[in-house]
Structures are given as structure tokens and as C-alpha cells.
Amino acid sequence: MEPSPLTQVSRPETFQPKIIQLYETLFKEDDEDEELSEGFWEEFFLHRPDHTGLKSVLGSVSPDEMLQLQTRSQQLFLRAIQRARQGTAPSDEIALETLTVFLDAALSKKYTNPSSDIISVLAGLHDADAVMSDFVAMLDAVIRNGRSIPLRLKAVRTTLSITAAGFHTALPSYLTHRDLFPSLMKYIQDCEDSAQILPAFYLLGLLVNYNKFEFQNPYRLRLDDFVNDAIIQKMITGFGDTCLRLRDAYVAVQDDIPEGWTLGSTLNYIGLGVLAPASRPSTPTPGPEETKSLFAALPGPEIGELLSTYDFANANKVFCFNLVSTQAPNKGDASPLSVFLSLTSYLFQHAHRSSRSALYAYLSLFVLQILVEDQLLVKRLCSDEGKLSVRLCRQRPPYLPLVKGERAPGSVIIDLMIDGINHNLRRRLDVDFYILCLGVLLRMLSYLGRAKVRMAYHWSEVWRTLLSFFRFLTTYVNDIRSIRGCSEMVDLLVNLLAFALSSGENFLPDPASYDDLFYKLVETGDILVKFRDAFGLSNSHSIQTLINVSSHYHSLLEGNEKGKMRSKNLSPREVSNVIKQGYDTLSIEAGEGLDRWERFREADFKIFLKKIARAAVEDAKFLEER
The missing domain is CATH 1.20.1050 (Glutathione S-transferase Yfyf (Class Pi); Chain A, domain 2)
Structure with missing residues (x-):
């Protein structure tokens, strides 16, 4: 029998998708100056992008190699812009997806001269303005009038990607030169769910914060x-x-939802847990370290x-x-x-x-x-x-x-x-955080006091917290006194409590709530004096007001009544009665303007807002991975 002229070719151990071969052809160092054929680009934009594969290919290219391959990267950038602008499916979607992955990988490299090197990789220094203007114009057009929401969403994500990846370079300046705001608003107006809105709204925050100071x-x-x-x-x-x-x-x-009273929990409580109905197995709880x-x-x-x-x-x-x-x-x-x-x-x-x-x-x-x-x-x-x-x-x-x-x-x-x-609370106290918290509290109490709004609330928690904060600051004065902003925080704390003391009858819901403030102030004892001395507040009218009120009631509690010494073990009700009686002989000389505050000024928090913007930029880079 004659042998067959057909021979079986052994199959490769691993199959490599065609698009990966095209990526490797595009970013190989051999003949990097060679113009790739029209056929190459036709085929390139017919294949769905492989995000992982493109990231892998670009990840293996160093920043210096990326600069050497700039002819190829510029070709990719230009061709993708053209394809996306043509609006022909599916190549326009493929172009936008490819741009998103390419820009994220290319811009995140550690270049020696980030701004100029990135421009070289994308457009070349001589053609930068024209190419980048075309790029932004394309994004603007697709975001505003793209043929579908998914396509417009891809354009938004591409814009978010380039803004985040190039935020600390001159690249986003091209996005601020062309006003994308109307297109973003029109896109949001047409969105069908919050997942589509998220990247556009997020992008707006980054654009607003780009060099805004x-x-x-x-x-x-x-x-x-x-x-x-x-x-x-x-x-x-x-x-x-x-x-x-x-x-x-x-x-x-x-x-962290508190467990409610159920039949099972009640039976367990009285020792009859074996009678409780079977429950579904719960999800394993992670250990402390996890x-x-x-x-x-x-x-x-x-x-x-x-x-x-x-x-x-x-x-x-x-x-x-x-x-x-x-x-x-x-x-x-x-x-x-x-x-x-x-x-x-x-x-x-x-x-x-x-x-x-x-x-x-x-x-x-x-x-x-x-x-x-x-x-x-x-x-x-x-x-x-x-x-x-x-x-x-x-x-x-x-x-x-x-x-x-x-x-x-x-x-x-x-x-x-x-x-x-x-x-x-910690020794290395975040003083600025506490200034903000106390400031919001002061603004709330100031409004309630001026408008005489008696809001139902567990007010005893406010007084307990503020006075505990006095104790904490007094205990760790050596650690806290040297922290920047400490004096402002201390003054705010003292003025806040003094204001509550002098104006509480205007906003507390009932006399008992007002009595409780005095009761807790008396309980604080000599902490207020120690606090005054520890933080050098001898000239503070507000702290002296608090000390005077506390001393006034201590003298009543410790003084004699018809020649007899009061018991040192008075019940809370007896102390409360003394507090009520003491109002007649109490004079609170609170200073003016305890509830004054300055309106929020962004410039006062410039350092924080720059750090926050950097954090938001880094978070934006992870959004696509979600």
C-alpha cells in the first residue's frame, strides 16, 4: 500500500491567540521604524482585545525600550483614534478598549522625564498638540453622541484611565483645554444605572482637582x-x-447588627438551647488577623x-x-x-x-x-x-x-x-480630625441654640464624650501639647462645652437633660483645673467658667446644711436636687461669641485635598480591575 502523502503536523503545546501575535509584532524591537501595513491594522481592529495579553506584552517593555519603540506606539495611538472616530462597529469599540489598556500600561511606567517622555510615546513632541487635540475631540464626540451607551461608557473609561495614569504629568492639561463638562452631563443624563454613572462622576472629580490650586x-x-x-x-x-x-x-x-430576640436566642438564654429550632450554618468568621x-x-x-x-x-x-x-x-x-x-x-x-x-x-x-x-x-x-x-x-x-x-x-x-x-483616641492624636469633629458639633449646637430647636437626642452621650476627652488630653498632655494645631483644638473643646453650659436651656429638650450636663461637670471634679494648668489656659474665660460652675456645686455638696456636714455618699437623685437648688445662686458669665465659627475655606485644607486627590487617582487606576 502506498504511504499517504499527507503528514500529520504536531499541534503546539499552547495555543497563542492571533491578537497576541499582533501585539508582539507591534512592540518588537526589530524594524521598529517600519510602517505597518494597512492589512495589519485591518486585522488588528477586527480581533477583540485581550486585556491581560496586552498588559503582559507592554509590561515586559521597559521605559527606555518604550521610548525606542515610540514609532510603533504612536502608530497605535493614531490608528486607534481614527478607528474610534469612524464609529463603525465593532472596530470603534475595539479601538477604545485597546486605548484604555494601552494608555494605562504605557503611562504607568517610571519615565525619567514623565511629561515629555509620555508625549513622545503617544504623539511625538512636534505633533503633540495636533494629535492630542484629535484624541480629546474624539473622546468628546463619542461621550456626547456615541451610537450606544456601552460605547460611550468605554470612551468615559478611556478618559478616566488617561486622566488617572497621567495625572501628575502635563497630559491632563489637554483635557482641561477642551471642555468635556457638557458631554459628561449629557452622558449622565442618558445613563440607565449607577454603574454607568460612576466612572463619569469619578472622572469629573479628577478633572476638577487637576492643578486646581x-x-x-x-x-x-x-x-x-x-x-x-x-x-x-x-x-x-x-x-x-x-x-x-x-x-x-x-x-x-x-x-454588626445587634442580635434581636428570637425564639432560639430566648431558649438559649434560659438554658434550653437544645429545644431551639435548627438554624442554617453561618458563614465562617475570619480570625482577628484576617x-x-x-x-x-x-x-x-x-x-x-x-x-x-x-x-x-x-x-x-x-x-x-x-x-x-x-x-x-x-x-x-x-x-x-x-x-x-x-x-x-x-x-x-x-x-x-x-x-x-x-x-x-x-x-x-x-x-x-x-x-x-x-x-x-x-x-x-x-x-x-x-x-x-x-x-x-x-x-x-x-x-x-x-x-x-x-x-x-x-x-x-x-x-x-x-x-x-x-x-x-491615641497618644499621637490626629488633631486636625478632632478640630473638624468639634467644629461640626459647634455648628450644630450653635444653630440649635439660636433657633431654639429642642431636638430629641441622647445628650448625656455628648457630655460624657466631651468630658472624657478632657480627661484623655490631661492624661497624655506631654504627647499631645507639641502637635501642630493643639491650641486650636483645646480652645474649640473648651468653648464648645462652655457654650452648651450657657445656652443649653435653648436647645435641650427638657430640664433633666440640662441638669445632666451640670451633673457630669461636677463629676469631672478637679480634672478641669488640671486641664487648665496642663495646657496653660489661665487666661481662658471659658475654662474658668467651667471650673467656677464645678466649684460652685462642689461647695454646695460639701458645705453644711443647718450646721451639719452633707453626706459624702449622696445618691444621684440627691445630687440632682442640689444641682436644681444651686441654679438660684449660680452665675454663669460665659464670654461672647462662643458659638462663632468661620465658614469652610478650601484653601485652608490645601495640603489635605492634594493628598486626597492623589489617593483618588490611585484608586481610579484600580477601578477597571473591579
């Missing part, structure tokens, strides 16, 4: 006069969805959207009003304000875990301060008109009283400040 940023100016309620509400609703996902990530690590590690990785990178929220709130009253009044799209769901406040409570309890967590906690405080400084907004926040239910973090003691049901948002904000003060 060095020149008049056009995007910052755009925020001032934007009044489209429908688009603003879409942004805020999307932000609320983001807050909910971020908050739930904390809960996934440690579920829990610590999981918490340290939070919040997720979507938290950078908080920067956009801050910038809009700082610039736009319409945005602020919608932030406090927008309801959840579905009945029974939490409103955007509710989940923002909830997320903030988790940020505060975990702010100590990393500098990144602390920066975003600061950003939440900035937003809250801006809201409570507006007299119309704080009125709504402290009224029953905007009542809401908020899940507050209970992952670390001490715990605030558990409040079920709806209440005024202002009472939740006070809870947040108290929780922030209680959960961030």
Missing part, C-alpha cells in the same frame, strides 16, 4: 452654576448606590467618587439641597443621604487603619461641615421633615445607644461626631 480650573467654574436638577439627582442617586456597596463591604467582614487585614483594605476604590461629591457640594447649593433631600428611587430603600451617613460612620471607626482611610474620613467631614454651615440646610437636617433611618457602625466599642426607626439627620450627624471622637 495652581490655576483657574475650568471644570471647577462649571460646577458653580450647574442647576439641572434631573442630572444632579442622577449623580446623587449613583453616589448613594456606591456608598451602599462600600458600606456593605465593611459589614461583610463583620456583621479581619484586621480585610478592614485595612477598605474602603474599595469606588470611594474616590466621594471627591466629586465634595467638589460639587463645595461649589453648588443646588447640589447640596438635592443631597439632603433626594429620596431613594424604590420605596423601602435607604436614601443617598442615609447611606452616605452610614458609610461615614464606618469610615470614622476605621480611620486609624491607614492614611488612605483617614483621608477619606476627612473628605466626609468636609462635606458634612459644608452642609451644616448652610442655614437652610441645617434647618432641614434638624427637623422632622427629612427624618430617616441610618445604620451606624457598631464594630468597635464604645457603642452609642441603638436607635430604631427614623429620626432627624442632624441627630445622626451628632452621633457621627461623638463616634469619631471616641474611636480615634
